[in-house]
Amino acid sequence: MHHPLPSSLLLSMSTPLASDETATQASDGALQSVKSTGNISNTNNSDAPDFPDGGFTAWGTALGAFLIQFSGFGYTSAYGVFQDFYTQTYLTNSTPSAIAWIGSVNAFMILSVGPVAGRMLDRGAFYHLMIIGCLLQCFFLFMLSLAKPNGYYQIFLSQGIGSGAAIGLTNVPTIAVVSHHFQRRRSFVMGFVVAGASMGSIVHPIMLNNLINGRLGFANGVRASAAMTSGLLLIACLLMRTRLPPQPQAVSYTRVLRNSLRDRAYVCACLGMAASEVGFFFVAFYLQLDSRLHGLDESFSFYSLAIFHTGCFIGRLTAGIVSAYLGVPHTVIGSSLIASAIIFAMIGLRSMASVTLIGITYGYFSGIYVGMMAPMITYLTPEISDIGARIGISFAVASIGSLSGTFSICFFQPTLTFSLGAPICGAFLTSNYIWWKAAVFAGSLATGGTIMFIFMQFILKIRQKTASVCSKETGV
Known part of the structure; x- marks a missing residue:
């Protein structure tokens, strides 16, 4: 999205x-x-700062943003796997509607936290948002793996609220940061970054279905996916860089x-x-x-x-x-x-x-x-x-x-x-x-x-x- x-x-x-x-x-x-x-603001293009529109830092930032989208919104888009597993196996004491609240609240938190993250980014807090958001996302995924069968509120708090808020902190800034490096190619690069969420929503369902419904089971399967996500988020944080100064007035x-x-x-x-x-x-x-x-x-x-x-x-x-x-x-x-x-x-x-x-x-x-x-x-x-x-x-x-x-x-x-x-x-x-x-x-x-x-x-x-x-x- x-x-x-x-x-x-x-x-x-x-x-x-x-x-x-x-x-x-x-x-x-x-x-x-x-x-x-x-x-209407009349902005002269000649006054705009020079954009590199390429180079290692610029493309590294784009790749890092792609990985954030892959690991964040891409993971959320795989909730249909959890909906199926929870309904038939893990949360059998809960209704399908109650289980669907977990995924819906997760998506709601991502979108609703977005404006807050955007304002913080305007004030120069990009690296703080990345570090805190990625650490929290990894933490709540590992906490999800500790949830017991029919432990509805454990899953709701970790996957619904916690993971959603963590992804929301990183979601908007990673889309915006590519605008620091690209102008002529911005539409293409932003399309590439957002496509990371779609790529994640293809890979994560296949991986989670085979992990959770396979020999590993729910706990170890979620831990395996959390470990992979943690590694990708670490690489993303090392790659991304800001270039433009914070906005003087939000x-x-x-x-x-x-x-x-x-x-x-x-x-x-x-x-x-x-x-x-x-x-x-x-x-x-x-x-x-x-x-x-x-x-x-x-x-x-x-x-x-x-x-x-x-x-x-x-x-x-x-x-x-x-x-x-x-x-x-x-x-x-x-x-x-x-x-x-x-x-x-x-x-x-x-x-x-x-x-x-x-x-x-x-x-x-x-x-x-x-x-x-x-x-x-x-x-x-x-x-x-x-x-x-x-x-x-x-x-x-x-x-x-x-x-x-x-x-x-x-x-x-x-x-x-x-x-x-x-x-x-x-x-x-x-x-x-x-x-x-x-x-x-x-x-x-x-x-x-x-x-x-x-x-x-x-x-x-x-x-x-x-x-x-x-x-x-x-x-x-």
């Missing part, structure tokens, strides 16, 4: 994305809202939030992101369990998540190419619409072919959609100095969707123990696992997210026409 970026990333983001010729139109289309929020999130609430297109985008997260986490958490409970070969089911994340990896790599031809809004709308339709297709999951087809296609189109989240918020932001804050706010809102993914599971289980979702709980899944109800619910919310993106584009079109009329009348 793309993640919120701090304002230190903005020092050299003074021009629109080269791959999206319509980005300047978005700024022009938002002319009226810009007047209410202040003047952007006011309060001011940006107040102005953003008056931007209807931005509000629609945030609501759409939150709704779409529900569908993403439903598939990511339940595809492997769904395939196993439909009687498919166990060894094949273990690779269902790897198939899904392979599609996601390809989607993220091609997202920039697709948006260069279609534009950012159309790419987001198209990919989210197709991904929403594929969630409904999970109703027909019965065979290896259907799992493969759903995994590849949903992974690909959701990968494009997820890969365009940060560019979409950049597209919607008229003031360059507010990009980091706006991305941070939007992803904090989207993190609610990761929890809502768990709330949707409340519909699936009549024995839910969480009072927050109790009023809407029903026997959607029951002990017989009626999957079509879950798929309809998640798909409907994801479709609602697509509708919000369409509203966003409609508002932008109106703004663009209004700005065009105003420019003709004033002769500007």
